[in-house]
Amino acid sequence: MFNFRNMSCKELMKVLGLGAVAFVLGVEWLNWLKRRLRDSRGPLKEVLFFPSPQVCVEHLFIRHKHFPCACPLPHGVETSFSRLLVHLLSARVSLDLCVFSFSHMELSRAILLLHKQGVVVRVVTDRDYMTITGSQIGALRKAGICVRHEMSSAVHMHHKFALVDSRKLITGSLNWTLTAVQSNKENVMVTEEPELVGPYQQEFQKLWEANDPANHKPQYTNGQLNIKTCKDK
Ligand SMILES: [Zn+2]
Numbered sequence: 001m002f003n004f005r006n007m008s009c010k011e012l013m014k015v016l017g018l019g020a021v022a023f024v025l026g027v028e029w030l031n032w033l034k035r036r037l038r039d040s041r042g043p044l045k046e047v048l049f050f051p052s053p054q055v056c057v058e059h060l061f062i063r064h065k066h067f068p069c070a071c072p073l074p075h076g077v078e079t080s081f082s083r084l085l086v087h088l089l090s091a092r093v094s095l096d097l098c099v100f101s102f103s104h105m106e107l108s109r110a111i112l113l114l115h116k117q118g119v120v121v122r123v124v125t126d127r128d129y130m131t132i133t134g135s136q137i138g139a140l141r142k143a144g145i146c147v148r149h150e151m152s153s154a155v156h157m158h159h160k161f162a163l164v165d166s167r168k169l170i171t172g173s174l175n176w177t178l179t180a181v182q183s184n185k186e187n188v189m190v191t192e193e194p195e196l197v198g199p200y201q202q203e204f205q206k207l208w209e210a211n212d213p214a215n216h217k218p219q220y221t222n223g224q225l226n227i228k229t230c231k232d233k
């Protein structure tokens with residue numbers, strides 16, 4: 001075919017140039033193919049079922065290459081609970097959380113960590129369940145996280161959903177309690193489908209505004225104001 005020795009310098013440059021163009025086009029085509037394959041799967045969809053076996057999740061909180069953990073729990077095992085934590089801890093800008101009952105220590109730790117990292121956390125919870133033994137709501141408020149609760153005493157704020165960076169929806173039957181995570185049959189769906197994320201974000205905003213303490217008359221229990229006002233960030 002080509003006899004390089006008989007080629008002029010000009011011809012050789014032409015062949016090399018064509019080769020370079022072919023190489024670049026090949027790389028471009030591979031990238032295009034990769035994008036097509038990824039797009040055909042659509043936005044993130046994941047389903048998690050509980051109960052979740054107890055495993056070590058320490059590495060999700062402390063990101064270190066060779067983290068030595070001496071705890072007796074199994075290590076390097078992915079579970080529904082560890083996936084839930086991964087999704088929550090992926091928040092970089094905001095976390096909007098609607099949860100009926102919140103007493104799970106590790107989930108509380110995750111929310112406090114996000115708050116510390118500068119993620120804007122907003123929580124809407126139930127009026128009756130926020131004061132039960134073990135509730136983490138007090139700890140969140142103490143840390144400066146904005147928590148609002150259902151103002152009406154006639155209805156429960158029974159939702160269990162979270163919005164990560166207004167882009168990822170985590171929703172299902174799971175209350176944020178140890179019993180729900182470790183014992184109950186529960187389901188959680190994680191999705192970045194905009195047509196699902198959008199209405200949940202609107203619903204959160206609606207609940208957030210409807211339960212703004214500023215719009216309600218102060219209520220007193222045993223002479224103490226029981227509504228904590230919280231400045232919006
Ligand atoms: Zn461990």
Ligand SMILES: [Zn+2]
Binds near residue numbers: 149228
């Ligand atoms: Zn209150």
